[in-house]
Amino acid sequence: YTINPFEDEGDLSALLELSSLEHSQRINQEELLSSARATTRELVRGLAHEIKNPLGGIRGAAQLLASEIESPMLHDYTNVIIEEADRLHKLVDRLISARHQLEFSETNIHEVLERVRNLAEADPASAKITIQTDYDPSIPMIPADGEHLIQAMLNLVRNAMQSINNAREPVENGEILLRTRVIRNATIGEQFHRLAVKVDIADNGPGVPPHMLSTIFYPMISGRADGTGLGLPITHSIISQHKGLIECKSKAGKTIFSVVMPLAVAE
Template identity: 45%
Template structure:
């Protein structure tokens, strides 16, 4: 049988279950006795950046950094010396790209002529565990802040009212100045409490929307506030389908991230080379919050600023945590809350000169 033949001509029942492989988060290929690809799942297509048709008929080890270990593992499993064989290697997605450390697992199938090759990204499991731990900590922090905000809100009205009554009874201008300070600070705290409680008060209004219309709205707001020295670049995938979401929440989430970026770019704006990029792409077979999704929207908001301060990187999405003097520390927390209400997530990779906020929103 030719390795380049159609799937219906291939032996055994292994490929009758090929559609099920597309639901796996890990990258999987079915190979023949010579190690040539006869089927690749959607995760492998996405990982290598190649279509299934481009992969068929090629030796799988072409995309591994070491030649030899895969061939030996295929021989040992085919000869039934092992039921499965594991070894560490690196996947090379494309020429010039950085190699990705992986564990390669070779297993038998129902057909003696076909073997299964699975690639597990090293560190992926620990990353998911860190994300889950962070999510639990962030949720506990948000619950604490929300409950605290409710407790603060009630006596604030009484403090303000008492200060107003006292002010009306005072004849001394100096003493009235003290009551004005009390009233002003009570109003400031009331505004802060309202912002802490805002995401939980407003109903979630869902409708079909175009993410690029959301980004254009954010872009116009940012450029209106920062008209000089800042370029906001569009890198849109025009083929993206519409998504169901709350337009105003998504605008606010992206605006909070972009606004923080613009503020962090103060020196770059002064120099005239500040840059924010909005980039949209499609992702296939992604896992978000333990849910598997066939399609997802990936939105990158990147800037060429100084990066996130090291001491807040692990806490940047927590309420009241800010890396800027005078910042409320609510922008990223609210953005994360709004995206989570869309069953999505926000991740951040930051170093001096390049900060990338990656928003993942399930589509199907």
């Protein structure tokens, strides 16, 4: 709760604001995630370079082999080696690129979201999906790294599109909503913020499978056959570097990923 004094026609009064227990649960969840993330970061840093070098060697050798052999069937094998090496290479690149130092400047969150919307609409995967927006025009500029925020939000929108498109029971009128709001009195990690911006990415797909809900922010957790399970950990890492939090509420037909970032300087 918070107590604020205020004066009413000379009388000094106090305003008591009560808010739900959800906050403290969220903090614990965040703490857990950050310590898991620190461990992962160390692991990734070490692994990435160790993987990339031998991978180059494997790919090169497979290419040489391919140029020496004639049987098309054996070429199928060398192609598998080359394609899989490329896939791993890309995966490692994504892991490393998510660790770049962020560059902060005054950023308009709606410009970020409009870029994300344009990119999503240019993607053939969005052909049967309507992307709606519901922006709060009163949101001021926030200190942020625009390019990284675009990446973070785009990962969420891509997941929403994939979920709608891959649904076992086809989704009629697939819809994604990008919504922004100012919220008061947000607790992010251990910090209290009087004002924060909340971005919701909502979709009407089948939802996150309940057994996955507690692990989707961990690396390499994917419900898709061709998923790498890196989208959400990368998004989480970028949002954390903005001192923000991300959470997910999901049920069939309604999934909302919410990003909350502080608007003003922490108190």
